[in-house]
Amino acid sequence: MTERITSVETIDVRFPTSRHRDGSDAMNPFPDYSAAYILLRTSAGAEGHGLVFTVGRGTEIQVAAVQSLAAMVVGQPVDELVADPGALARRLVGDSQIRWLGPEKGVVHMAAGGLVNAVWDLAARRAGKPLWKLLADLTPEQLVAQVDFRYLRDALTEQEALALLRTAADGRADRERILVTEGYPAYTTTPGWLGYDDEKLARLCKEAVEAGYQLIKLKVGGNLADDVRRMGIAREAVGPDIRIAVDANQIWGVPEAIAWMRELARFDPYWIEEPTSPDDVLGHAAVRKALAPVKVATGEHVHNAVMFKQLLQADAVDVVQIDACRVAGVNENLAILLLAAKFGVPVCPHAGGVGLCELVQHLAMFDFVALSGSTDDRAIEYVDHLHEHFTDPVRISGGRYLAPQAPGMSAEIVPAALSDYRYPDGPEWAAGTTGAATA
Amino acid sequence: MTERITSVETIDVRFPTSRHRDGSDAMNPFPDYSAAYILLRTSAGAEGHGLVFTVGRGTEIQVAAVQSLAAMVVGQPVDELVADPGALARRLVGDSQIRWLGPEKGVVHMAAGGLVNAVWDLAARRAGKPLWKLLADLTPEQLVAQVDFRYLRDALTEQEALALLRTAADGRADRERILVTEGYPAYTTTPGWLGYDDEKLARLCKEAVEAGYQLIKLKVGGNLADDVRRMGIAREAVGPDIRIAVDANQIWGVPEAIAWMRELARFDPYWIEEPTSPDDVLGHAAVRKALAPVKVATGEHVHNAVMFKQLLQADAVDVVQIDACRVAGVNENLAILLLAAKFGVPVCPHAGGVGLCELVQHLAMFDFVALSGSTDDRAIEYVDHLHEHFTDPVRISGGRYLAPQAPGMSAEIVPAALSDYRYPDGPEWAAGTTGAATA
Numbered sequence: 001m002t003e004r005i006t007s008v009e010t011i012d013v014r015f016p017t018s019r020h021r022d023g024s025d026a027m028n029p030f031p032d033y034s035a036a037y038i039l040l041r042t043s044a045g046a047e048g049h050g051l052v053f054t055v056g057r058g059t060e061i062q063v064a065a066v067q068s069l070a071a072m073v074v075g076q077p078v079d080e081l082v083a084d085p086g087a088l089a090r091r092l093v094g095d096s097q098i099r100w101l102g103p104e105k106g107v108v109h110m111a112a113g114g115l116v117n118a119v120w121d122l123a124a125r126r127a128g129k130p131l132w133k134l135l136a137d138l139t140p141e142q143l144v145a146q147v148d149f150r151y152l153r154d155a156l157t158e159q160e161a162l163a164l165l166r167t168a169a170d171g172r173a174d175r176e177r178i179l180v181t182e183g184y185p186a187y188t189t190t191p192g193w194l195g196y197d198d199e200k201l202a203r204l205c206k207e208a209v210e211a212g213y214q215l216i217k218l219k220v221g222g223n224l225a226d227d228v229r230r231m232g233i234a235r236e237a238v239g240p241d242i243r244i245a246v247d248a249n250q251i252w253g254v255p256e257a258i259a260w261m262r263e264l265a266r267f268d269p270y271w272i273e274e275p276t277s278p279d280d281v282l283g284h285a286a287v288r289k290a291l292a293p294v295k296v297a298t299g300e301h302v303h304n305a306v307m308f309k310q311l312l313q314a315d316a317v318d319v320v321q322i323d324a325c326r327v328a329g330v331n332e333n334l335a336i337l338l339l340a341a342k343f344g345v346p347v348c349p350h351a352g353g354v355g356l357c358e359l360v361q362h363l364a365m366f367d368f369v370a371l372s373g374s375t376d377d378r379a380i381e382y383v384d385h386l387h388e389h390f391t392d393p394v395r396i397s398g399g400r401y402l403a404p405q406a407p408g409m410s411a412e413i414v415p416a417a418l419s420d421y422r423y424p425d426g427p428e429w430a431a432g433t434t435g436a437a438t439a
Numbered sequence: 440m441t442e443r444i445t446s447v448e449t450i451d452v453r454f455p456t457s458r459h460r461d462g463s464d465a466m467n468p469f470p471d472y473s474a475a476y477i478l479l480r481t482s483a484g485a486e487g488h489g490l491v492f493t494v495g496r497g498t499e500i501q502v503a504a505v506q507s508l509a510a511m512v513v514g515q516p517v518d519e520l521v522a523d524p525g526a527l528a529r530r531l532v533g534d535s536q537i538r539w540l541g542p543e544k545g546v547v548h549m550a551a552g553g554l555v556n557a558v559w560d561l562a563a564r565r566a567g568k569p570l571w572k573l574l575a576d577l578t579p580e581q582l583v584a585q586v587d588f589r590y591l592r593d594a595l596t597e598q599e600a601l602a603l604l605r606t607a608a609d610g611r612a613d614r615e616r617i618l619v620t621e622g623y624p625a626y627t628t629t630p631g632w633l634g635y636d637d638e639k640l641a642r643l644c645k646e647a648v649e650a651g652y653q654l655i656k657l658k659v660g661g662n663l664a665d666d667v668r669r670m671g672i673a674r675e676a677v678g679p680d681i682r683i684a685v686d687a688n689q690i691w692g693v694p695e696a697i698a699w700m701r702e703l704a705r706f707d708p709y710w711i712e713e714p715t716s717p718d719d720v721l722g723h724a725a726v727r728k729a730l731a732p733v734k735v736a737t738g739e740h741v742h743n744a745v746m747f748k749q750l751l752q753a754d755a756v757d758v759v760q761i762d763a764c765r766v767a768g769v770n771e772n773l774a775i776l777l778l779a780a781k782f783g784v785p786v787c788p789h790a791g792g793v794g795l796c797e798l799v800q801h802l803a804m805f806d807f808v809a810l811s812g813s814t815d816d817r818a819i820e821y822v823d824h825l826h827e828h829f830t831d832p833v834r835i836s837g838g839r840y841l842a843p844q845a846p847g848m849s850a851e852i853v854p855a856a857l858s859d860y861r862y863p864d865g866p867e868w869a870a871g872t873t874g875a876a877t878a
Contacts, residue, residue, distance in 0.1 A: 096470070303718075
């Protein structure tokens with residue numbers, strides 16, 4: 001009997017993080033970190049887990065999108081799926097009717113990404129490897145075959161991608177050993193949420209340095225006087241040698257971003273993240289030119305590889321921030337990692353939320369072992385929320401992510417959390433003791 | 440008693456257009472023109488109609504998105520809603536949790552657009568005016584207050600927008616009279632669907648010229664030899680003086696678009712539409728530079744005003760193709776019309792599908808009367824499908840749209856069509872006599 005996908009279960013799971021303003025920023029004052037959680041089951045009893053991260057209201061739309069696309073996954077033969085997740089990614093992204101709803105953007109694209117990631121999780125479990133290792137063990141030819149180059153060839157051809165991967169073959173075994181023994185650099189956003197008071201900010205900044213972080217991040221963009229005061233507190237707390245990135249979460253237009261950041265320049269910010277609309281390639285380029293040497297970073301809301309291509313072509317970013325759940329899964333993130341490598345721009349993945357740290361670490365670690373070959377000026381975002389709900393949570397030590405060893409993509413949430421926080425009928429919500437703040 | 444919105448009904452309605460390959464192109468071989476149809480009702484018994492156009496599978500996701508956002512509309516006081524639909528648009532687009540699913544793109548953004556358009560339909564019905572007239576009668580100050588300039592000011596400020604509208608006040612009454620007596624130019628895509636055979640193509644081309652059209656459009660990008668042959672047939676059928684636009688529906692990458700179009704250049708194509716990904720601003724600029732004097736057109740899949748802003752800033756388009764249902768409704772299309780006017784680029788709206796002609800004509804006619812003041816090199820797309828299902832269908836005469844006179848945005852579908860084509864339980868679908876082809 002051919003092993004097939006027998007079901008795709010989708011669960012709306014929401015954590016009431018808005019109660020303590022964890023995750024609060026200029027654009028998201030009261031997020032409830034949530035997910036459209038995806039569980040594939042096969043006729044042989046195997047599982048693949050995935051999720052699409054959301055921040056509360058609207059998760060039901062994301063669930064509906066996953067359920068619609070799931071029709072293209074149920075019944076598929078597992079051997080073929082796991083041998084070539086790229087074929088599934090092309091079918092999901094390219095369906096000639098559903099494509100009208102994007103193309104390649106928004107909830108439909110993220111639904112494709114969640115399903116594709118769940119298939120990669122299944123593939124890695126079957127291979128008995130963590131995903132980063134599964135990817136790093138693929139040949140350059142296999143990796144390139146997983147990428148859709150249709151709209152990318154004016155910036156990156158298949159041949160150029162192959163050459164990048166073949167060059168990186170040198171020293172791969174050494175880098176894998178370094179990764180496993182030393183881990184991968186992390187940076188922390190824990191101190192800098194906009195809803196935290198000054199005392200908490202100063203205390204968490206000092207704790208971050210003591211914990212070994214070389215880079216911390218502060219949310220900005222609510223009020224200029226507050227930002228000046230908070231940046232001063234943070235700089236004093238961490239000293240001159242620790243990098244402080246700032247993140248406006250898209251709150252500004254282009255002229256406003258430039259004017260506001262000039263007021264913060266005296267505190268030596270390392271990068272300004274999401275200064276304006278994530279769609280505004282030319283706007284980011286203008287901000288970068290005006291604010292150099294402050295770097296410009298974006299990516300958590302950059303919706304596909306075509307947009308990343310342009311950010312690189314336009315010299316609009318110094319830091320590429322991939323996100324595990326925004327684009328169409330591992331395959332499209334491979335394309336983005338290849339583009340970043342071609343343009344020589346470091347990748348510092350976006351994480352936090354629910355499971356973003358767990359998922360995206362695999363991509364950065366693959367990149368170090370088998371593509372860019374470097375961790376210089378690179379770090380994966382780390383936020384210390386909600387990891388307790390995962391079966392294979394990230395492990396942080398000395399300001400570094402330790403390489404996951406369990407087979408899969410580390411996406412699995414424990415059953416108790418799925419049932420407790422299921423929305424709207426899980427006990428954490430149905431009891432009415434917690435409630436989503438609105439803003 | 441304050442009049443309030445009491446319900447938002449959403450209907451999944453699909454027309455089995457794929458059976459005759461009406462609407463077939465290189466990217467959409469078998470579309471079933473569909474809509475997430477929206478009906479607002481008020482406590483005083485008034486109605487507002489809107490829709491989001493889709494092409495078959497996935498319409499249920501669009502319906503789910505409208506239903507989620509509808510919670511922000513039900514219960515709202517009608518006087519305030521219709522006096523300032525822009526306030527609703529900002530709330531729908533800016534909800535701090537739902538925003539994560541975009542921002543400003545995909546099904547969530549289109550759902551906001553459908554609801555905002557339904558409110559404008561309600562507003563125009565209450566005012567007893569067709570929407571184009573309601574808009575043209577607003578003052579420059581009122582119009583500018585309906586636009587969100589947050590991400591646009593590096594290209595267009597409120598002051599510049601006001602100046603454009605004030606300049607256009609001259610001659611407004613004359614242009615309104617011209618519009619009502621002569622209509623607005625149309626172009627036709629009816630001859631050129633990719634699924635039509637050569638005989639049908641030639642016959643429909645000749646009929647289009649006889650009907651008074653000065654511009655026709657052919658779908659291209661399936662097969663180069665076929666395109667060369669079909670372009671030859673079309674050029675011979677219409678003669679040298681009728682403009683022939685071609686439309687690739689995003690099938691190509693940038694180098695491929697340039698190479699392919701060079702083979703068609705001998706037939707004097709007027710514009711190449713959607714040569715590549717709608718997200719690729721820099722790609723469109725490269726194609727335009729390589730192919731001049733052939734013009735470049737795009738817009739039906741350009742997901743928000745930030746993207747249109749960049750297409751104009753980068754000199755990437757000669758023709759801006761607004762779509763009534765892609766962006767967040769009338770308000771965001773006002774922003775796009777203002778941007779196009781600022782950059783001096785003509786607007787030729789995308790239409791066809793279900794109701795796109797009915798809706799978008801109002802925006803082009805407003806633009807002629809009160810903003811650009813011109814119909815030179817402008818035309819609204821026309822396709823002769825499915826108009827019979829509307830209570831106020833477009834009227835075409837001599838290759839021109841006649842100005843609608845009925846109050847509203849012409850979005851209302853007759854009840855019989857809504858019940859007959861309701862998916863999946865309407866008789867046209869439940870009977871199993873029609874079926875969506877897949878590709």
